[in-house]
């Protein structure tokens with residue numbers, strides 16, 4: 425029987441553990457806090473992140489990383505992106521030699537501008553063949569009701585994607601495979617930044633033309649960055665590209681979109697952060713995405729104004745003026 429451990433008892437870690445367990449994978453959830461672990465283990469619930477959701481009784485939970493990883497085939501990582509490096513360094517000594525490390529995270533590391541799979545290879549000292557990523561339009565608020573959804577599992581090794589696909593495929597959760605790890609990760613990380621922009625526009629009361637324009641030009645930014653980093657352009661027309669972009673930018677369940685909407689309504693950054701209980705990855709990753717773009721000489725004007733509004737005191741109105749007054753361009757420049 426395939427065995428998995430999921431690190432992180434937040435909303436996506438717990439939900440993906442539920443999916444794995446329901447698909448017949450022997451699954452253990454690792455958490456930092458004993459009370460959350462006890463609730464999963466004893467009462468089959470995670471009242472903090474998924475109140476009211478009944479988890480599969482077969483899903484185990486522990487605070488002991490070494491015990492959780494014993495004989496694991498998949499070590500699944502679902503902590504906030506900026507904490508991955510530090511956390512993984514403490515877990516690394518216990519990772520079984522044959523295990524595949526799987527990233528559920530949608531962020532880019534600050535300072536290094538690395539994708540999560542790159543951080544994993546660095547810290548766990550494993551080759552790319554032992555790393556996979558899962559990304560797609562996967563809003564937890566819908567998945568916990570078992571509403572139909574699809575995702576992408578990506579790895580440079582086809583055997584790995586095949587095994588992971590099998591480990592998480594369900595009648596209501598359809599997993600597709602892809603070998604373009606770079607594209608799948610970039611789609612997931614950059615759409616959070618674009619969702620912040622769409623949220624700001626919605627909060628300002630702007631309409632559907634603006635939203636559609638931001639999403640489409642956002643996809644152009646993702647594609648330009650992807651082209652510079654060697655991604656397959658077709659990936660961005662898929663679930664981890666356009667699919668996730670549409671879901672995140674249009675859903676009130678998205679934390680990134682909601683974060684932007686609060687800023688667009690006039691809340692201060694401090695008020696918006698206080699109102700956001702869970703991880704909105706784009707808030708930090710907008711800076712690392714922009715750094716990455718600058719390193720590769722890629723223009724990302726929407727990302728630039730998101731950094732301006734979120735971190736540098738630019739007003740939403742100034743951001744709108746800045747985007748609209750750029751020099752006219754051909755639609756497909758840089759792609």
Ligand SMILES: NC(=O)c1ccc[n+]([C@@H]2O[C@H](COP(=O)([O-])OP(=O)(O)OC[C@H]3O[C@@H](n4cnc5c(N)ncnc54)[C@H](O)[C@@H]3O)[C@@H](O)[C@H]2O)c1
Nearest residue numbers: 433434435436437502503507529530562563564702703705
């Ligand atoms: N929630 C979703 O709908 C969803 C869907 C797909 C992908 N993701 C991605 O999954 C990743 C995790 O998001 P989430 O929704 O589970 O976040 P979350 O905020 O719900 O949970 C984060 C988890 O990490 C833990 N945590 C926080 N700081 C930590 C630290 N310093 N060290 C160790 N653990 C820490 C928290 O206690 C919590 O268990 C993000 O990259 C997110 O973009 C989320």
Ligand SMILES: O=P(O)(O)OC[C@H](O)CO
Nearest residue numbers: 560561562563678679680
């Ligand atoms: O709630 P968000 O904005 O972190 O988005 C969640 C998922 O990434 C959607 O696929």
